[in-house]
Amino acid sequence: MATPSPVLLSVENLEVNFGAVRALKGISLDVHAGEVVALVGANGAGKSTTLRTISGLSRPRGGKIIFDGKPIGGIAPSRIVSLGIAQSPEGRRLFGGLTVADNLRLGACTRTDKEAVGRDSERMFMLFPILKQRLKQLAGTLSGGEQQQLALARALMAAPRLLLLDEPSLGVAPLLVRHIFSALAELKRQGMTMLLVEQNITLALDLADRAYVLRTGQVALSGRSAELRDSERVAQAYLGEAT
Amino acid sequence: MSREARITLLVLVALVAGAAVAFGAPHVLSDYFVRIILLIALNAILVLALSLSNGFTGVFSLGHVGFIGAGAYISGILSIPVQQKMALLPHLPTFLHAFSLPFLPATLVAGLLTALLAVVVGYPLMRLSGYFVSVATMGFLIIVNVVLINASDFTRGARTFTGVPLETTLPWVTGWLAITVFVLARLVYSPFGRAMKAVRDDTIAASAVGIGVLRTRLIAFVIGAFFSGVGGSLYAHYLGSFSPNTFYFALTMSLITMLVLGGMGSLTGAVVGVICVSLLSEVLRSVERGFTIGDFAVPALFGASQIVLGFIFILVMIFRPKGIMGDRELTFGLTQRSATVNQTEERKR
Numbered sequence: 001m002a003t004p005s006p007v008l009l010s011v012e013n014l015e016v017n018f019g020a021v022r023a024l025k026g027i028s029l030d031v032h033a034g035e036v037v038a039l040v041g042a043n044g045a046g047k048s049t050t051l052r053t054i055s056g057l058s059r060p061r062g063g064k065i066i067f068d069g070k071p072i073g074g075i076a077p078s079r080i081v082s083l084g085i086a087q088s089p090e091g092r093r094l095f096g097g098l099t100v101a102d103n104l105r106l107g108a109c110t111r112t113d114k115e116a117v118g119r120d121s122e123r124m125f126m127l128f129p130i131l132k133q134r135l136k137q138l139a140g141t142l143s144g145g146e147q148q149q150l151a152l153a154r155a156l157m158a159a160p161r162l163l164l165l166d167e168p169s170l171g172v173a174p175l176l177v178r179h180i181f182s183a184l185a186e187l188k189r190q191g192m193t194m195l196l197v198e199q200n201i202t203l204a205l206d207l208a209d210r211a212y213v214l215r216t217g218q219v220a221l222s223g224r225s226a227e228l229r230d231s232e233r234v235a236q237a238y239l240g241e242a243t
Numbered sequence: 244m245s246r247e248a249r250i251t252l253l254v255l256v257a258l259v260a261g262a263a264v265a266f267g268a269p270h271v272l273s274d275y276f277v278r279i280i281l282l283i284a285l286n287a288i289l290v291l292a293l294s295l296s297n298g299f300t301g302v303f304s305l306g307h308v309g310f311i312g313a314g315a316y317i318s319g320i321l322s323i324p325v326q327q328k329m330a331l332l333p334h335l336p337t338f339l340h341a342f343s344l345p346f347l348p349a350t351l352v353a354g355l356l357t358a359l360l361a362v363v364v365g366y367p368l369m370r371l372s373g374y375f376v377s378v379a380t381m382g383f384l385i386i387v388n389v390v391l392i393n394a395s396d397f398t399r400g401a402r403t404f405t406g407v408p409l410e411t412t413l414p415w416v417t418g419w420l421a422i423t424v425f426v427l428a429r430l431v432y433s434p435f436g437r438a439m440k441a442v443r444d445d446t447i448a449a450s451a452v453g454i455g456v457l458r459t460r461l462i463a464f465v466i467g468a469f470f471s472g473v474g475g476s477l478y479a480h481y482l483g484s485f486s487p488n489t490f491y492f493a494l495t496m497s498l499i500t501m502l503v504l505g506g507m508g509s510l511t512g513a514v515v516g517v518i519c520v521s522l523l524s525e526v527l528r529s530v531e532r533g534f535t536i537g538d539f540a541v542p543a544l545f546g547a548s549q550i551v552l553g554f555i556f557i558l559v560m561i562f563r564p565k566g567i568m569g570d571r572e573l574t575f576g577l578t579q580r581s582a583t584v585n586q587t588e589e590r591k592r
Contacts, residue, residue, distance in 0.1 A: 057450060081453030093448035095441045097508070097570065106441050109434065110453035154452065 005033040008193055009054070009085075009162055014063035014073075016046075016053050023049045025217040026063065031162065036184075036194045038208035038225070040201050040234075045214040047197040048090050051164045054195070055087040056080040067162070082110045086160035090167050090197075092151040096140025100131055103139050103150055107157030116159070124153040127183050145176030152183070163187070165196045169203060181207060205229050253574070258421065265417040277413060283521045284416040285477055288423050290501045290513045292470035297499075298507035299431055300463040301443030302369065305495060306380030309387035310357045310468040312490030314475025316391060316398055318353035319407045322346060322480070327406045334396035346410040350419075350476040357472025361465045369460040372446060384495065391487035398487065405484035411477050419477060423470050427510055430466065439463055440508075500552070504559055508570030515567055520552070527551050 010030040016023045024046045031037045039047040052058040054065055056077035065073040072080055086107075095103050104124065108117045125132040128149040134142060139150060148168055155163060168184070169177045181203055188194065188207065198204035205211060205225040212222040213234055221233055228234050269277050289311060296302040321344045323331065328340055344352065368379050391398050398404055430436055441449045442459050449456055479485065497520070505516020527548030534541050559566070 055451060057447060076455070077450040078453045078455045081451075087451050089448060089451050093445050093451065095444040095448060097444050098437070098440055102437055102440075105434070106437055106449075106452050106454070109438060158453065 005035065007031070008033045008035075008068060009195065010064075010066045011050070011054065012064040012066070014050065014053060014065065015061045016049055016058055017061045018049075023217055024053070027214070027217070027219055028063075029212050029219065029222070031193060031195050033161075033193055034191050035210065036188050036196060036208045038196045038198060038204040038211040039214055040198060040204050040211055041214035041220070043199075044216070046217040047214055048166055050214070051087060051166050051195065051197055052089075054080075055085055055164055057087075057089075078110065081158055081160075084159075084161035085164060086155040086158040086162075087164040088151045088155040088166060088168065091170065092147045094139040094142075094147055094150055094154070096138065098139060099136050100139055100142070100150055101135045103154050104131070104157050107154035108159070110158060117157070120157055120159060124156060127156075127186065128153055143173075145172045145180070148172050148176070148180055149183070152180070156187075161193060163192055163194045165194060165198075167197055167199060169198060169200050177203070201234070261417050261421055262414075265414040268413060279521065279525055281411070281413050281416050281481070283517055284413070284420045285411075285474060285481065286498070286501065286521060287514045287517045288416070288420050288470060288477070289474040290498055290505070290517050291423050291427055291510060292467045292474060293498055293502055294507065294510065294513045295427060295431075295439075295463045295467040295470075296460070297502060298509070298513070299436065299443060300439045300460055301372075302460050302464060303373075303377045304380040304464070304467075305377050305499070306364075306383040306387075307467065307471050308490050308492075308495045308498065309380075309384040310361060310471035311475035311478065311494070312387055312391060312487065313360055314353040314357045314472030315479035315485065315490060316404065316475075317356050317472070318349045318476030319404055319479045320397060321352060322349040322408060323406045324408070331406050332397065332399065346408070346415070346480060350473055350480075353476040354469045354473040357475070358465050358469040361468030362461070365461045365464040365468075369457050369464060384491070388487050388491055391490075401486060401488075403484045403486050407479050407483050409480060409483045411481035416477055416481075419473060423473075424510065424514075426466075427470075431510060435459075435462070500556055502566075504556060504566055506566030506568030506570065508565075509568040509572050511573035512566055512568030512571070515573070519567065523555070524548055524552055 007030050012028050013026045014024050014028070015026055027046065027050055029037070029039075029050075039050060041047055049058060053060050053073075056072070056075060056079070060073045063073070064071060067080075067083060067085060070083070072083065072085075095106060098106070104121055108120070111117055130146055131150060131153055134146060139147065142150060148171075152165070152168065155165075165184070168180055172180065177200075184194070184196075184207055196204060196208060205228060208225045210223065211225050211228050213220045213228070221228075221231075223231075264280065268280055272280075289307075293304070293307045296304050296307075320332070320335070320339060323343060325340065325343050328335065328343065364383050368376060368383070371379055392401050394400075395402075431439070438449070438454045438459050441452070441454055442456050446456050449459075475490070482489070501516040501520045502513055503516070504520060505514065506512025530541075531544050531547040533543035563569075
């Protein structure tokens with residue numbers, strides 16, 4: 001990006017506690033419009049918690065979350081969706097007892113512009129053709145990869161300005177992982193802003209413009225993906241103090 | 244025929260058939276069978292009201308009978324004739340002594356006040372999930388029972404509450420059943436109904452797509468309570484006299500059995516469950532009085548019907564845990580659901 005685009009999301013000194021456990025100890029990051037930012041790090045580093053707090057599913061104990069100039073820390077998840085942040089949650093969390101079509105409709109349940117919703121579902125079928133064939137099937141009967149595509153499509157149906165992705169490769173067959181990441185690359189070309197949590201660091205850094213490496217609830221280092229890819233300190237942040 | 248035309252036709256046929264049964268049955272059938280049909284229709288209203296939260300929204304309430312009891316007593320107090328009210332409930336506040344409402348307005352008021360009660364009760368309780376909400380709503384049922392027993396100025400306490408005009412006839416009950424089915428079908432198969440099922444399937448995912456979980460549960464709970472209150476009023480005007488324990492655990496168990504047996508995610512399942520349990524218990528009740536086949540006399544075994552019903556319930560739970568209908572609707576060819584499931588199975592082969 002030649003000229004820096006405006007900041008869409010900025011997180012300042014975010015703290016989250018689970019009971020006595022301090023899950024996030026003051027995380028700061030920002031995401032510019034049109035940018036893809038990855039959060040990487042080992043298990044328990046606080047990646048998912050960061051996403052869940054931005055989308056309102058967890059409450060912050062301290063710090064600020066500012067989306068498009070407005071503070072959104074601690075407000076109801078349904079309002080956050082209306083403001084333009086959609087999340088594809090970890091473990092997909094589809095409505096297994098409902099059809100694929102119903103899952104997609106529910107993704108758009110905060111919207112009132114029917115025609116645009118119709119256009120968006122056509123876009124989803126272009127991006128994920130398998131969903132069109134499965135429309136009337138129950139979401140719980142899809143394969144892991146199909147479920148992940150549906151989870152992505154459901155989040156996109158909210159027409160978000162910021163898409164939060166939590167582990168899109170988790171539990172998906174390798175071939176489909178490639179398919180899903182090429183769909184994400186296509187979304188990036190179309191200008192979608194994304195904040196991505198991903199265990200698979202190679203995939204994450206290939207897609208993202210920038211990345212933050214988290215370790216035990218703090219930002220260990222951050223930078224452009226290309227720089228981080230070769231950095232020894234990334235491996236260090238992953239493996240702890242050992243190397 | 245288009246889908247809409249078929250739905251309209253189906254609804255018309257159902258309405259005509261319902262009206263024919265409601266007005267024709269008393270002329271053709273004996274009082275005994277009319278009473279069975281009436282009780283089936285009445286229990287269908289109660290079980291449908293229960294299915295809204297327990298089946299479609301995933302809030303397994305054990306407290307709906309509290310709403311039924313509240314509706315019965317409210318409607319009873321409102322509609323006992325004025326002179327009798329003086330004699331039976333001498334300590335009522337004077338404004339309640341002054342008038343007595345006809346059946347329909349009394350039923351509507353009972354439904355509305357019960358819905359209001361559900362707002363107050365539901366607002367804190369609908370935050371709970373799973374077992375917690377079941378136990379908490381059961382607590383509500385116990386509270387209602389204790390209040391009914393102790394508010395004796397209004398309810399005659401543990402003594403029988405009597406003097407309610409016997410106005411619940413088959414046309415009234417089938418009419419209310421038609422309204423209940425219509426309202427619930429419109430609700431359950433609407434975007435709001437989709438939100439209810441989403442909350443049932445996964446509350447976190449529901450919040451993540453922007454559904455207000457508390458709001459959705461509360462609306463389902465309150466609408467269910469309205470129809471429970473209406474059903475309670477119909478019950479009161481059917482029995483004429485009842486006591487607080489009429490609306491307690493026994494009724495709770497029987498309604499939940501009907502709902503679970505019929506299938507929790509289906510309106511027609513709820514009705515099928517009511518019909519199966521009601522007919523079965525009638526048959527069993529006549530059997531348990533004892534009978535003779537030829538020279539062989541089977542002695543009376545009182546209570547046997549309950550044992551057999553309990554046994555059947557266990558068998559259904561083992562072999563068909565989602566109930567007879569599961570989440571399918573019986574719509575005479577109008578649903579596409581089972582067809583598509585077959586299709587996808589074929590594709591897999």
